[in-house]
Structures are given as C-alpha cells and as structure tokens.
Amino acid sequence: MLDSERTSLAQSELLRFITAGSVDDGKSTLIGRLLHDSKSIFEDQLTSITHTTRKRGSEGVDLSLLTDGLQAEREQGITIDVAYRYFATPRRKFIIADTPGHEQYTRNMVTGASTANLAIILIDARKGVLTQSRRHAYLASLVGIPHLVVAINKMDLVEFSQSIFERICDEFAAFAQKLDLRNVTYIPMSALNGDMVVERGDRLDWYQGVTLMNLLETLSIEDDINRDDFRFPVQWVCRPHTPELHDFRGYMGRIESGSIKVGDYIKVLPSGLSSRIKEIWVYEGALAEAFAPQSVTLTIEDQLDISRGDMLAKAEETLRVTKNFDAMLCWLSEQPLDLGRKYLIKQSTRMAKVIIDQIGYRVDVNTLVHEDVSVLKMNDIARVTLKVQLNLVCDDYARNRATGCFIIIDENTNNTVAAGMIMPT
Amino acid sequence: MNHPIFTHLDALESEAIHIMREVAAECGNPVLLFSGGKDSIVLLRLAEKAFRPGRFPFPLMHIDTEHNFPEVIAFRDRRVNELGERLIVRSMEDSIRKGRVVLRSETQSRNAFQSVTLLDAIAEFSFDACIGGARRDEEKARAKERIFSFRDEFGQWDPKNQRPELWDIYNTRTHPGENIRVFPISNWTELDVWEYIARERLEVPEIYFAHNREVIRRATGLLPVSHLVQPQAGEKIEQLMVRFRTVGDMSCTCPVESHAANVDAIIAETAMTRITERGATRMDDQTSEASMELRKKEGYF
Numbered sequence: 063m064l065d066s067e068r069t070s071l072a073q074s075e076l077l078r079f080i081t082a083g084s085v086d087d088g089k090s091t092l093i094g095r096l097l098h099d100s101k102s103i104f105e106d107q108l109t110s111i112t113h114t115t116r117k118r119g120s121e122g123v124d125l126s127l128l129t130d131g132l133q134a135e136r137e138q139g140i141t142i143d144v145a146y147r148y149f150a151t152p153r154r155k156f157i158i159a160d161t162p163g164h165e166q167y168t169r170n171m172v173t174g175a176s177t178a179n180l181a182i183i184l185i186d187a188r189k190g191v192l193t194q195s196r197r198h199a200y201l202a203s204l205v206g207i208p209h210l211v212v213a214i215n216k217m218d219l220v221e222f223s224q225s226i227f228e229r230i231c232d233e234f235a236a237f238a239q240k241l242d243l244r245n246v247t248y249i250p251m252s253a254l255n256g257d258m259v260v261e262r263g264d265r266l267d268w269y270q271g272v273t274l275m276n277l278l279e280t281l282s283i284e285d286d287i288n289r290d291d292f293r294f295p296v297q298w299v300c301r302p303h304t305p306e307l308h309d310f311r312g313y314m315g316r317i318e319s320g321s322i323k324v325g326d327y328i329k330v331l332p333s334g335l336s337s338r339i340k341e342i343w344v345y346e347g348a349l350a351e352a353f354a355p356q357s358v359t360l361t362i363e364d365q366l367d368i369s370r371g372d373m374l375a376k377a378e379e380t381l382r383v384t385k386n387f388d389a390m391l392c393w394l395s396e397q398p399l400d401l402g403r404k405y406l407i408k409q410s411t412r413m414a415k416v417i418i419d420q421i422g423y424r425v426d427v428n429t430l431v432h433e434d435v436s437v438l439k440m441n442d443i444a445r446v447t448l449k450v451q452l453n454l455v456c457d458d459y460a461r462n463r464a465t466g467c468f469i470i471i472d473e474n475t476n477n478t479v480a481a482g483m484i485m486p487t
Numbered sequence: 488m489n490h491p492i493f494t495h496l497d498a499l500e501s502e503a504i505h506i507m508r509e510v511a512a513e514c515g516n517p518v519l520l521f522s523g524g525k526d527s528i529v530l531l532r533l534a535e536k537a538f539r540p541g542r543f544p545f546p547l548m549h550i551d552t553e554h555n556f557p558e559v560i561a562f563r564d565r566r567v568n569e570l571g572e573r574l575i576v577r578s579m580e581d582s583i584r585k586g587r588v589v590l591r592s593e594t595q596s597r598n599a600f601q602s603v604t605l606l607d608a609i610a611e612f613s614f615d616a617c618i619g620g621a622r623r624d625e626e627k628a629r630a631k632e633r634i635f636s637f638r639d640e641f642g643q644w645d646p647k648n649q650r651p652e653l654w655d656i657y658n659t660r661t662h663p664g665e666n667i668r669v670f671p672i673s674n675w676t677e678l679d680v681w682e683y684i685a686r687e688r689l690e691v692p693e694i695y696f697a698h699n700r701e702v703i704r705r706a707t708g709l710l711p712v713s714h715l716v717q718p719q720a721g722e723k724i725e726q727l728m729v730r731f732r733t734v735g736d737m738s739c740t741c742p743v744e745s746h747a748a749n750v751d752a753i754i755a756e757t758a759m760t761r762i763t764e765r766g767a768t769r770m771d772d773q774t775s776e777a778s779m780e781l782r783k784k785e786g787y788f
Contacts, residue, residue, distance in 0.1 A: 076495035143649065145630045146623045148676050155495040157674055169651065176653040297508040300541040307540055314537070316505045345536040355493070357504035357537070370512050394651045408656050411512070467654045476660040481653045 074150070077283055078157045080174045080207070082198035083184030088215045092184065092253040093147065093160060096275070099260035100149050144174045153279040167194075168427060168441040171201050172392045172481055176467070179283045180209040182274070187220045187250070191233045197427045199234070203241035204390060204443065204483070206463050208286045210238075210246045211277065217266065218252040224268045240430065242460070249274055287354050288462045292320030292328075294374040295410035295465070300359060312343060312359040313368060315411070318464035320376075321353040322360070327377035330368055332453040336377055337364040354464075371412040373455040373465075382456045388422070388485040390459075391438070391446045395472065395479035399438035405479070407450060409468035415451040416470065422446060438480075445485065459483035496683055500533065503671035505655060506634060507537040507618065510669050511544040513659040514616035517669075521547040521574070523555075523563035524734045525691050526620030526672060529680055531570065532687050533671060545618070548575040550605045554715060554736040562692040577608040606642040609666055616659070616667045624676045634673045640664040677732070678757045685750045695753070697730045697745045708741035 083089040147158040159174030181202040257263030260275040300312040329336045342349040343359040407416035422445035423432035459466030470480035567574040582588040701712040715738040729742035747753045
C-alpha cells in the first residue's frame with residue numbers, strides 16, 4: 063500500500079453492516095466476494111478452505127467455508143449465531159455481522175442488526191420477493207437500521223433481465239411502504255461472477271446505479287447518530303483524591319447522541335437537578351466541545367449528587383422520565399416469557415427490576431398481522447407494557463437508537479432473555 | 488452541524504473505553520491481563536484513557552509461562568513502573584511444582600497450559616472479570632465470541648450457549664465462581680492495532696522490529712533458536728532479518744522475515760501481508776483446524 067493510501071485509511075470511517083439471506087440466496091458467496099475482491103482473504107485461509115473443500119469431496123474453493131467458524135458447526139454443517147468479519151478498503155473500514163438463516167433467524171438478525179448502519183437483503187432473482195425477504199425487511203425496520211440495500215442476486219440465471227429486476231423492485235417497494243424504510247437502494251448483481259459487487263462487469267449495462275462496494279464506501283453515515291439531543295449516561299465517577307486533585311469529581315461516560323460545550327446548561331435525570339458544564343476532559347487534554355460518540359469526562363459547576371445510572375441532558379430539553387412504558391420486545395430465550403414475574407432491565411447505564419405486565423400483540427414477522435397471545439417464545443416479537451421499579455429516562459427508539467434500547471435479564475440464570483425498543487406514548 | 492471527522496480508530500477507541508468503564512462499574516473484582524505484547528499494550532493505553540486522572544480500578548496480571556522472551560519481560564516491568572499500577576505475576580512454574588501442570592518435556596510449548604495457571608489465579612483472587620486483548624480477526628473461533636464472554640465454574644466457554652449481545656448494552660452478571668472474559672478490542676484488526684500504536688506513539692518490545700536472529704526452518708515456519716529450541720538432525724541454524732508479529736511462548740512463536748524496522752514500516756507490511764497473524768506465527772494453532780476452539784473450551788484466554 064502506498065503511503066498516501068495509508069494516510070487516508072487512518073482517517074477513514076467505520077461502517078457496520080449485516081447481510082440477511084440464506085445460503086441459497088448466495089449470502090456466503092457475496093461475503094466471500096467482498097472479502098476476496100477487496101483482497102481481505104489471506105493465503106493461509108484460502109489454503110485451509112481449499113483443503114476442506116477437497117476433504118468434503120468437492121472441487122475448487124467453497125467461499126462459504128470462510129464464514130463457517132466452529133468445529134461444532136463444521137461437524138453438523140450448520141452455522142450458529144453471529145460471526146463478525148472485518149475488511150478495509152482505502153476509503154473505509156467495515157465490520158460485517160454475518161448471521162445464519164435458519165429457524166433462529168429472528169434472534170440472530172436482531173442481534174447482528176442492533177449495531178448496524180446498513181443491511182443488505184439478498185433476493186434470488188429467480189424467486190423474487192419471498193416471505194423471508196419480507197421478514198428481513200420488517201426486522202431491519204424494527205431495529206431501525208438507517209440504510210437498506212436490496213441486492214437482487216443471481217442475475218446471471220435470469221439472463222441479466224432488466225424487466226425481472228424492475229418487477230422485483232416494485233414488489234419490494236410496495237411492501238417497504240408499509241414499514242418505516244426510508245433509505246432503500248436496489249442493486250442487480252451476480253455475486254458468483256462478481257457483477258456489480260466490486261466491479262461493474264459488462265452484462266448489466268442498463269443499470270446506471272452504484273455498485274455495492276461503491277455504495278458501502280461513499281454512503282453518508284454521519285446522521286445515523288442522533289445529532290440533536292445531548293444524552294450522557296454516567297458510567298463511572300472519577301474521584302482521584304490525590305493532593306493536587308483533591309476536589310476533582312469527573313463524570314465519565316460516552317456521549318450517546320448530540321453534543322455539548324463548556325458553559326452549557328444541563329440537567330441531571332431522573333433527579334431533575336441542574337448545573338453548567340465546567341470542563342470537558344479527554345486523556346489528551348481539555349476540549350471546548352464534544353460530540354457523540356466520544357467517550358469523555360465532564361465536570362460541572364455545582365456539587366451535586368450524581369452517580370452511575372444518571373443521565374445528563376441539556377437544560378432546555380423535555381424528557382420522558384417514567385416507570386411505565388410500552389416497547390417492542392424481541393424474545394431471545396428458550397425459556398418463554400413469564401408474565402408478571404420479576405426480571406432485570408438494563409437501559410443505558412441503569413439496571414432495575416422490571417415486570418412485563420401485558421402483551422399488547424405479537425407481530426407475525428412474515429405477514430405483519432397482529433395476533434393476540436398470552437405467552438412469548440423465542441424469536442417472538444411483540445408490543446408489551448413494562449413496569450419498572452425505578453424511573454428510567456425514556457427516549458423513543460425511533461428518535462434515538464442509543465438511549466431507546468434495553469435488554470431484559472433473567473435474575474436466576476443471568477441470561478439475556480429479551481431485547482427491547484421503547485415506543486412513543 | 489459541524490463536528491470533527493470521527494475516524495475508525497476514534498470509533499474503536501471510544502467503544503473500548505466504554506467497555507472498560509462498564510467492567511469497572513459493574514464487575515465486583517476485575518483484572519486486566521497484561522503480557523507485554525502489542526494488544527495488551529494497547530489495552531493499557533485504553534485504560535489510561537478510560538480512567539485517568541484516577542487510578543485503574545483493577546490490578547494488572549501476567550500469566551508467565553517462563554518461556555517468554557527476556558526483552559518482553561523487561562518491557563513489561565518498565566511499563567508497569569511508568570504507570571504506577573499494581574502487577575500480579577502468576578507463574579506456570581508454580582503450577583508445575585504443585586503438580587497442576589505435567590509437561591512431557593522441558594522444551595514443550597506451554598501455551599495451552601497457561602489455562603491452568605490462569606484459572607488457579609482467578610480462583611486465588613476471586614476475579615469475576617478478566618480484561619484481555621483478544622481480537623475477532625485473529626482466528627475463526629474468536630470471530631463468534633462475544634465482547635463479554637461468559638465462562639462457567641470450570642472456566643469453560645460454550646460456543647453454542649452464548650448470551651446474545653445487543654447494541655452496546657452488556658450483561659455483566661455472574662454467579663459466584665463464574666467469570667467473564669472481556670475483550671475491549673474485539674473489533675480491532677492487526678492493522679488497527681499498529682495504526683493505533685503509531686497514532687499514540689506507544690512503545691513496544693524490540694522484538695516486534697526487524698533484527699538479526701538465529702533461526703531454524705521447521706514445518707511451515709521459522710523458529711527462534713534459544714535454550715528451548717535447538718536444531719534437530721538435518722536442521723541448520725540460519726542468520727536472518729526477522730521480526731515477531733506476536734510474542735508468546737519462545738518454543739512455538741515464529742518470527743517472519745522482515746526488514747520493517749519501525750512502526751510505519753510494520754503498518755505498510757501489515758497492510759500488504761497475505762497471511763493471517765496466527766497462521767504465520769503460532770505453530771500451536773496449526774495442529775488441527777479447531778485448535779483455538781478446543782483450547783478456549785478448556786479455559787484459555
């Protein structure tokens with residue numbers, strides 16, 4: 063790599079994305095293609111998968127083996143859970159959350175999607191929009207992934223037909239209208255041959271749009287974070303008690319959204335106490351201003367009782383502080399939900415006891431139909447009402463992904479049993 | 488709105504700081520594993536960024552195989568001194584003396600046996616969280632591991648039964664006797680680590696840079712000649728310019744041929760390399776396709 067390229071790499075942004083689809087849609091082939099064409103597959107990995115392909119009695123290189131991590135999986139020929147892959151181009155660094163597409167799909171996709179800037183939904187051009195494509199689109203919208211790519215793959219098997227591509231786009235767009243999906247890009251491709259993945263190829267000349275890699279590299283992700291509402295959950299209070307820093311009391315945490323300046327008026331929630339920002343510290347020194355998602359240390363003008371679990375926000379903002387709210391819940395555990403039982407909720411840096419009081423409805427992820435149920439099982443998604451023992455600072459998930467999310471923990475097993483997204487009142 | 492470019496290193500750094508502060512706040516008795524290697528050197532800088540001007544809310548610990556490169560141990564002690572933090576060293580010799588580890592020979596690789604000493608040390612101090620420098624790009628078993636990786640009472644990792652990890656809300660809860668391994672730089676690649684070392688001007692042990700060393704060729708790699716590795720029949724000692732990409736047990740950590748004499752040259756080389764870090768440098772990861780997975784299930788880092 064040239065020196066000039068390296069400089070730009072050190073200044074490149076990080077983009078996280080998820081691929082949704084089954085092996086049959088060519089998902090592993092697509093990931094293999096992105097890694098291969100961006101020269102992110104190493105020789106020893108190639109040697110190892112060539113060897114394994116041969117051991118299984120096949121020819122060539124099965125790129126799907128790259129994403130096949132564990133001995134348990136290789137033995138059973140399945141993929142469990144979410145695997146993370148990394149690659150870089152001179153313009154950006156990428157993290158792929160690769161989730162397998164079998165019956166536990168909802169749980170895995172929600173997990174992988176929770177941190178993603180973008181989702182790629184793969185559609186087989188021969189099959190068009192299937193039930194699972196609708197499910198993937200719904201889950202992407204539920205988890206609030208800001209950007210969506212519909213990759214209409216295997217165009218080589220439909221003679222690179224423009225009309226087939228357009229028909230599938232129309233069908234998907236009609237469904238996407240029902241969901242909160244704003245930023246959808248449709249790309250025809252052949253992952254197997256590489257058309258429109260990294261290279262354009264010469265068989266899709268009627269398509270004037272971007273290649274997948276081009277989109278991944280240039281898409282603006284700056285506004286994926288809420289830039290308006292300052293939210294600072296206090297993680298840790300720093301009191302060094304040294305002679306020179308005897309009275310220093312720094313509030314450490316990460317700015318989850320918005321920004322803050324020295325001198326800004328703030329309030330502390332849930333107590334409602336107010337003060338002003340005195341200093342903003344990072345290891346390198348003091349700052350005049352800081353932005354999400356920086357990790358910083360704040361000091362304030364007044365001596366207030368602030369501890370972990372408190373949230374700092376700007377004085378003029380109106381926030382919802384409540385013990386009762388509605389949320390969309392994705393149940394992740396093999397143990398079904400026990401209505402009325404005490405669980406733990408962790409939201410921002412606050413942990414409290416919680417009861418899931420009522421199930422409003424369950425969503426059929428394939429048809430979006432609302433169903434009446436009395437129990438939630440693994441992979442179910444439902445609107446529920448929660449009753450928390452302490453006040454929480456509740457942002458609507460749709461407005462603020464970072465502070466509108468929570469997890470539910472089973473106190474007996476300590477397992478994470480559900481993921482939730484706070485709904486507006 | 489006008490805000491500075493947040494680079495991938497800024498993003499990775501902020502994520503790691505956030506993780507360390509969560510550990511400090513929620514775990515009762517954490518420890519940071521420091522070996523003197525580049526990944527744990529990065530962890531120390533991240534801990535400084537997370538907790539200064541305060542002290543670290545946890546001690547540092549090194550599980551010493553006593554097969555370490557002397558340069559690395561000297562570096563380890565110097566760095567800990569500079570930081571003014573507390574270092575615990577638990578040695579595999581103790582485990583051997585107590586009969587907890589039985590080696591077939593003095594020169595055998597000790598990497599796999601570190602788990603015994605580590606688990607004993609965890610029990611001795613009742614640690615409930617060990618912060619380590621493992622990265623997901625290192626190995627395919629790691630690619631599926633959580634940032635907060637739960638271990639049962641036997642120190643074992645069950646890949647099929649991991650806690651789902653959503654957004655950046657971490658479940659840090661354990662029952663007595665269980666512990667969590669926490670990997671704040673899970674999402675970093677080898678290149679990210681070197682770029683961060685360059686950006687932060689971090690000092691690393693000399694053996695990471697190209698130097699003249701006596702080596703022998705064995706299997707697919709080079710092995711450094713030492714009291715643990717001597718030429719066998721048919722092997723001859725060569726004098727080559729080499730550097731180490733990882734530092735571990737002297738008996739199985741292989742250097743690569745290189746002329747990269749400074750951090751910038753290493754970055755250029757890393758950006759172009761066609762072989763993974765462990766593929767090039769760890770003989771113990773090549774013994775079977777699932778070597779790392781098996782060691783992890785036994786309680787390895």
